[in-house]
Amino acid sequence: MTDSTAQTGVLADHQIRAMIADGSIRADARIEPGQIQPASLDLRLGATAYRVRASFLAGKSRTVAERLADFQMHKIDLTGGAVLEKGCVYVVPLMEAVTLPHGMTAAASAKSSIGRLDLLTRVITDHGIEFDRVPAGYDGPLYVEICPRSFSVVAQPGQMLNQIIFRNGRTWMSDEDLRALHKETPIVSGTPVISDGLGFSVDLRPSQGTLVGYRAKPHTGVIDLAQLGHYDPAEYWEEVHSKQGWIILDPGAFYILVSREAISIPPTAAAEMAPYLAMVGEFRVHYAGFFDPGFGYAEAGGSGSRGVLEVRCHEAPFVLEHGQIVGRLVYERMAAVPEALYGREIASNYQGQGLKLSKHFRPVTPSPA
Incomplete structure (x- = not known):
């Protein structure tokens, strides 16, 4: 080695x-x-x-x-x-x-x-x-x-x-380390909620319109993983709208939602989405867990990027409220600063993202609520 x-x-x-x-x-x-x-x-x-x-x-x-x-x-x-x-x-x-x-x-x-x-x-x-x-x-x-x-x-x-x-070795940052990092270079929009990592919440009151997410349709065609920007979202997803700032998650259904906070990962850190905790509610958030250095970072072309949430409801219908804490990011120290940052030298589909489906789908034009 x-x-x-x-x-x-x-x-x-x-x-x-x-x-x-x-x-x-x-x-x-x-x-x-x-x-x-x-x-x-x-x-x-x-x-x-x-x-x-x-x-x-x-x-x-x-x-x-x-x-x-x-x-x-x-x-x-x-x-x-x-x-x-x-x-x-x-x-x-x-x-x-x-x-x-x-x-x-x-x-x-x-x-x-x-x-x-x-x-x-x-x-x-x-x-x-x-x-x-x-x-x-x-x-x-x-x-x-x-x-x-x-x-x-x-x-x-x-x-x-x-x-x-x-x-x-031990890579995880303590809450004290995380507060110091945020003071040096802000890692989240607004006041950070730091407890065993950085807490984040769900956005169900968008600044424009009422579209808050997507729900996977139960009976669709196949998706060829080699086809990018190819599929009509309407054939695979139902839009989820909310006028009141909450939605009801159905058991077994899969949703794409977005975090209320804009997140930034500076060059000296990486982050991983922490596992789902049962006391949060009857659902699991985020199956894809790593955030590379540079995600949402200003010098890498971002001004904070919101986290897309992959949500599956479990045994019982569950009311999800705007601003509800749904998970946390655990920040880790880098052994060295990368030569290339996410969103700067490394091109990305998701730098500066909001609510967004995977790159296999054509861009969405939201329908009226």
């Missing part, structure tokens, strides 16, 4: 490149420069998907290949594109593999556009006991479990559904 990856914090782009150079990150095909983000690496699908009976973790004593032998139903060749059906579970070997030194861990998350399609995608490892977590010292392949929830999709080899970050 090179000295450039020894600092405490989340590894930056040039440190990830050093891991690729020394073979700590390797792949079946050449790792492309475009896969490297300011604080993360995009992971690519391999050529084969395995339809399995159920979601699983390998467990401490087993490999994913051994568990596939137990649960595999059939193999699917993704070459040229293949349909992954809504409600089914698939496991796909990724092109990338890693060798992590002791003291370095990794964490994965769905990319923004994938979370906004309600694609549940989670990385699993040999001997793994947690989704989306790679333990220190791990040496081996990576796999992704894919479960389309709202829409069937067409996938093919090389597509990037997930991203991975690398952490040296």
